[in-house]
Amino acid sequence: VGELGRPSELAQQLFGGGNLTNIAEKRTNVFFRQWLSDPARVNPDHRMPQFDLTPLEQLDLVTYLSSLAGTSPDEQTSATKGNDETQELAGNAEHGALLISALRCNTCHQLPESLDTDFDKIPLKLDSHWDRGCLAEANSVTHRPGFGLNPSQRNSLREFWKGTPAWTHRSQSGEALLQENNCTACHARDARPGIKQQLSEIVAAVPAVAPRLAALAPPSLTAIGDKLHDDALQAAITRRAPLLRPWLDVRMPRFQFSETQLNSLADSLIAHDRIPPRDDDATKLAESETESALSETVNQLAAARLVTAEGFGCQSCHAIGAVESPKVDLNARGTNLAMLGERVRPSWFQRWVRNPARIVPRMEMPAIQTPVRGVLHDSLSLQLDALWATLNTPGFTPPRPGPVRVIRTHNDTNIDDRAWLLSDVIEANEKAFIRPLVFGLPNRHNFLFDLEAGQLTTWWLGDTAYQYTRGKTWFWAPGAALLTEPEQALERIRIVDAAGREWKPTPSGQIAAHYDGSMHRDATLQWYGRLHMTPSDSQGQADAETPARWIGIRQTLRATAFGDDATTQVATRLTGLQPGDRVQCSSSARATGPASHSPDSWQLELQLGQTLFEITTQNEMQLLDASRWELVPKKSTNEQERVEAHAVDRTVQWLSSYRALVPTDQFPQTPVAELIVKPQAIDAVPGYTGIQLPLPPSEMPISLAWSDVGECFVGSLKGRVLKLVDGDRDGLADQYELISDELPTPYGLWAGSEGIDALAKFGLIRLTPAHTAGVPYDATMVADGWGSTADYHDWAVGLERDAAGNYYMALPCQQDDRSEAAAYLRGTALKLVPLDATQDSRRYRLETIAAGLRFPMGLALSPDGELFASDNQGNYNPFNELNHLQSGKRYGFINKIDNKEGFSPPFESPAINLPHPWTRSVNGLCFLNTPKTLQLDAPRFGPFEGHLIGCEMNGRFLVRMSLQKVGDTFQGAAYLFSHPPSEHEVLRSAVASESDNVARRSAVGSDLKPTSFEGPIVCEVSPNAEIYVGNLHDSGWGGGQNTGSIVRLTPTGELPLGIAEVRATANGFEIDFTHAIDSDKARDVSHFQLRSYQRISTPAYGGDDQDQRNESIQSVNLSEDRRRVTLELKSLRAGFVYELNVAPLGADGTALFPSQAHYSMRSIPDKE
Known part of the structure; x- marks a missing residue:
């Protein structure tokens, strides 16, 4: 609330507050409390500014001020006799009143009404005795005070009076008010440094404030009259304005300004600071204070990129509305930029952003003097104008800063881009889409097909998606603002049958459109699946008596034009229609005119906001109303089409060409610095040579699998499947090759002759090499059907496979409120039994093995066919567990949907209880079994052959487990397999995470040498009988970066005694x-x-x-x-x-x- 760096210096100045060194000798605790809370009750004419203090802060200040005394409290109330004895002096109130009157105290002081007496004042004239009276020495006889002026001072005073005979009290100037109220004692202004120059002395006096040093200085007042609107300036002076910098520890008090004083101070600042309007490129747009020359949509699309780290980087230091900036140093933190035009003048903004240091020297903010490439024709003036207009648009919400990963294309034909497909949960328009298909095209057009609703819902321009973490949750968000509003849709599909009944997509389980597969072909991205259609009668009521129908759907997306006028075609084909069926499509867009017909096709143009798209079809088209049109099927003439349509010979297809009425931005391709990662020795496992592979730390391995030819595949927590590549052929994998589109957390992998099977959150996806080089593998859904929601922890975990080709997987539990469909099979272990070929792509049926699992994060199948699962400690689970999964058994966890009165089935106990907190999160499992293909003379793992390894992620070590069968019951013991990291290494790793773990761990010559694991999450035995351990560091579980690594452990055959x-x-x-x-x-x-x-x-x-x-x-x-x-x-x-x-x-x-x-x-x- 003030500065004590040089108290005597400020106290001695003309408008100082006085020296507080021994203030407690003069004032009491009661006075301090009253003075700090309401100084006007003590002195209505006070100059003391008032601070907003909490009761505790007031008490702290009172206690401190009460300690500022040169003598003890007892000494303050006593008088000393000559013989060192002390006696209390009794006061006399009546005598005191007489003294007040005799001494004429009310001449200067305001007194209670009972003591206030009128006196005849002696007029001051030119012929007054200027050499005597009050100007001379005091006279105790006449009770006259004296100022003790010397003759020169008296003459000066007389001459001043002589020259201004009609002198009266003039109003104070703004500069005088600035000085009188000591504004520049705290605030810097022009050449006056404010409190900043004394911060080092404050830290020396109070070392505990050093970490908060930057929070002790208020903002500079330099050019404040140019910066703020008139009313905003007065609101700031009087503190009527909302608190803009809540992180500051220094407080601005409230001053008791009259309206005249307030106007004088504000006018003075404006007159001194404000720069007159001028006509130049830097200010002419802003000073006009008119609407932007660009449309609001163009502005927002541009500004959404400009505020990010890929633009001007505003979000690095500033919050914008409810979107906070990431962690930023105190000295660099800036105010919230939302609606800043309500307080900041646009001309000052233009000057400020182009060169802040010209206005406030040594300002942390960088100068914006170079335009962002690919936005608004690379014009800095247009970009700054768009930025200003958008920041002052109510409700503008920029992208959340600090994404973990970005999916981006460039809209540049000179760049070899491909399309992207994202199928993980994405949050958009205040809604979580749990089963989306997000298509990112090379021209920066992005579309979202909502499988849950069975419709093409929305689209946007710019980056495809950003991946974020929120606590322990990972999620995606669109890379730019959507071009549709909530509840709107681009294309909805209905069928009207021969009887006039309307059939619409409705959920089967949780979703209306069942995804069967996708592929990249000849610069297109295709997906195909089936729409689950149910009928309603003429009144719109559901017809529960009629069985549902499945309609085949295939959509192909292609970027057909690039640049400002980028265009994308979405080709849709429906199969499985019956005679008499008509396809009716609707949209939130409205037709710009009637459907037109040419010899070969029909066309219809529609517009929705800034979206314009044209429907072209060879089917007969009829416009039903402004937002609905009808297509009549035609018979297939191609045998292959009939096969694809499952022997139903009626199809409808149309082509939708989408373009925006605003220009599409371009993103320049920036060179990526090659990341050189050195292999690191891991000496945490006795009897094994450990090496951390020199792989990029950006991926976070959660699953591992080897093909028959020895290729290693990795599933990443960030949502992709990759292949390990040894680029320099030194025997150590050093590169990741992406083989999949973006999947939700593939916690299970199996590499077989049919392809790479990846177990994602919503299903088992089979990946097979594409016919086009440089694109992800083709994807086919071969199993699904369990429930899931937007809950990040709704993973699916596996995969284990037996000799008969059955897969085994497990699903974490359900602890929240959700539908029965969303809770279906949660907390169970499943067997995926192979099926003969079916009409759809599914190749396995689900068979429940066991239930009552909480978070079964690891599965392992023994050579004898016994299945085991790890499970994590929590509610209902007092231990981390290794469970022997047996058909029909239920283990200890109870799903919320099952937790009802009377539900008390028998529970199976764990085979091994792993104590918590000795272990905190045991995840992946594997059996230490020597591969039969090696044909070794002795087991590779010695006395540990047949044991299990478990991954303790939080503790960063491996556990070993041995099993003993007693009758029909498995039980056993758990031991350390690796040394937990030492306290020194834990501390060193924490420091690395805080300061940039990636750079320090990956840089050439780094001095951070890991001796233990980063965070084991998955383990598998390779075909060469080496143990591979996938590790990750998740910011939601331990702060720091989101990184990963793979460690290879090779047995040496020399185990220690244990x-x-x-x-x-x-x-x-x-x-x-x-x-x-x-x-x-x-x-x-x-x-x-x-x-x-x-x-x-x-x-x-x-x-x-x-x-x-x-x-x-x-x-x-x-x-x-x-x-x-x-x-x-x-x-x-x-x-x-x-x-x-x-x-x-x-x-x-x-x-x-x-x-x-x-x-x-x-x-x-x-x-x-």
């Missing part, structure tokens, strides 16, 4: 070690510690250890080869977890690795 396996016996445990152990140490029971405990499943998150017991070991037996110890306990408890810790047992005293095991005792073995 626990190999723990198994339960009828009265204890057998412990196998990787090597022989010391006999004497092994027989010492104190080297083994066991405790048992359980956790209870509840709807609450997690669970505490219960019924803990430190186990008493009765005896220890060592095998002849000294590699097995048998522990005998007094008793065992089924349903409990046993935590085993073993002291060093080697001859050299080296700690074991692992030295700890967690055994889940589901069932106690029988005695042999």
Whole structure:
């Protein structure tokens, strides 16, 4: 609220507030509280500006000011006698009143009415005694004060009076008010630096404020009279304006200005600062203060790009409306730019953005002097005009800054662009499209077909899509504003049958249009599928008695023109129509005239806002009204067409040519700097040589698969399938080759002879090489049918495949409110059973194996056909789990839709409970089985052969699990497989993430050498019996960057001494070690510690250890080869977890690795 850097200097100035060094000797706590809250009650003529303080802040200030005394409080109220004794002095109110009257205190001071007395004032004249009276020394006899002026000062005062005989009090000038109110004590203005020059002294006095140094200085007042409109300037002075810089710690107080003073101060600032209008390119558009020369739509399309990092970068420092800027340093943070014209003058804006430092030296904002290429004919003046107009358009919402990834084309025939297809959730027009097909064409035209509604819904110009994170959620958003409003659509499809009934797309499950596949062909992007159509009667009521029909649909999109007048054709073909069917299409657009007919075709032109499109068809067309038209099918003449139409011989097709009435921007192709990534050694896994492959960190591996020829394929969290490429042929993959379009989180992959099967959120997609080079593989939907929503965590996880060709997958649970269709099969494990060829593309039917899963993030199929799944701790799951999935079983989680009174099925216990927080998020799984194709003499994984590996993402390590079958029950133990990162490495990694993890980890010669994993999420054994571990760092789970890596682990055959396996016996445990152990140490029971405990499943998150017991070991037996110890306990408890810790047992005293095991005792073995 003020500055104490040089208190004595400011206090001694003419309008200083006085020295506060010993203020508590003069004032009390009660005074301080009153003065800070309402100084007018103390002195109506005060000059004290008033701050908005919270009660706590007032109390803090009162406490501090009360401490500013040279003497103690007791000393302040006593007088000292000559013999050092003190006595309290009693006051006399009546005597005090007489003194006030005698001393004429009311001549200068305002007094209570009872003490205010009128006095005859002595007139001051030219012949007054200027050498005596008050100008001389004080006279205690007559109670006359004296100012003690010397003769020279008295003469100066007399001469001043002589020259102004009619002198009266004049109004204060604005500059005087600026000085009197100490505005430049805080604010910089012109050559006056304000408080900034004293910040170093403030930090020296109060070091705790150093991190907030930039928040201690208010904005500069230089050119403020030119910057703000007249009313905005007065609102800022009086603090009527909304708070524009809430991040500042320094506070501007409220001043008690009269209307005359306010006008004087504002007029002075305007007169000094404001630059008269002038006619030049930099200001003439803005100073006219007229509407922009461009249309509002053109302005908004341009500005939506100009404000981003791909334009002028405004969003790097400024919020715009509700769209906040990313994390930005305090000294660079700017005000919200929405509707800034309500306070800022346009001519100042034009001058400011072109050269801010010319107005305020050392301003952090860069000068905008170069136009953004590809926007508004590369004209800087037009761009700045569009920016100004759009920022002052109510409701303008720019793209959210800081996307993780951008899908972009260029609208330039000189650039070899391809089309893009995105099928993940996208948020647009305040709606989440859960099953979209987003097409990004090379001419920067973008279309969205909504599979949920079965219609071509909207389109936009510019970037195709931006991928963002929000908390732990990932989502997409259009790269520019839509050219349609909510609830509008470009093309809707209906069928009217021979009986006059209308058939429209309605959901089968969740969606009305079922996607069957897509492909890139000859500069086109095609998709095909089926519309689920149901009828309604003449009154529009649903006809539930008539079975639904499936109508085939195929759409082909092609960019046919580029540049400002870019055009895109959307060809639509419907098959499966019956005799008498007529196709009726409707749109939110309206026809510009009647349908026209040429010898070969019919045409119809429609317009919707800035969208113009023309329908061309060889089918007979009739315009029903301004927004509906009808097409009559014709018979197919081509046998192949009849086959594609599933033997139904009636088709309708039309061609829609779309162009915008505003120019389409171009995006220049900028060279991308080659990212050189060095391989890094990973030494976290004893007995293995680890190397982090030199791959770009931009992809985040979540699934791995190898083809029969040894090619490795990777699924990325960012939504694509890639192939690993060894570009320099050094034996280490160093490049990713994209083979898919954009899919939602492909958490499962399998590479087989039929193609690459990718398990995405909504279905199993088969990818097969395209006939066109340089484009994604063809995609075919081979299985789907489970529910999903916009919830990012509605993943599908897998894939495992058995010898019969059955796939296995699992679906995370449902915890929110949703429809039955959206909750269908959530929280279950599924078997995908191969089907014979069907009329559609589906090649598998779904068969439920088990239910009650929470987040089954890893699946593993044993050579014996036993299926296991990892599951994560949370509500109902007090442990992380390894579940043995058995047909018909239900595990511990309950979906919200199932959680009803009376629902209490029997639950199957996990095979292994992995304690939390020892593990926090065990995800991918794999069995350590040596591939049979290697034909090795011995298993590659030694004593760990047949064990499982699990990926602990949060803790950044791998766990190993061994299984023991007791009767029909699987149970077992968990151990560390890799060393968790040390505290030093965790801290070092956190620093790297904060300062730019990608650059530091990937740069040539980087000093950040990873010794552990980035964040294991998936693991698989390669055909060469090497373990590949996919890692990621997700900003939603740990801050920092969204990066990934792949680590290859090669067995060396030299394991350290440690626990190999723990198994339960009828009265204890057998412990196998990787090597022989010391006999004497092994027989010492104190080297083994066991405790048992359980956790209870509840709807609450997690669970505490219960019924803990430190186990008493009765005896220890060592095998002849000294590699097995048998522990005998007094008793065992089924349903409990046993935590085993073993002291060093080697001859050299080296700690074991692992030295700890967690055994889940589901069932106690029988005695042999």
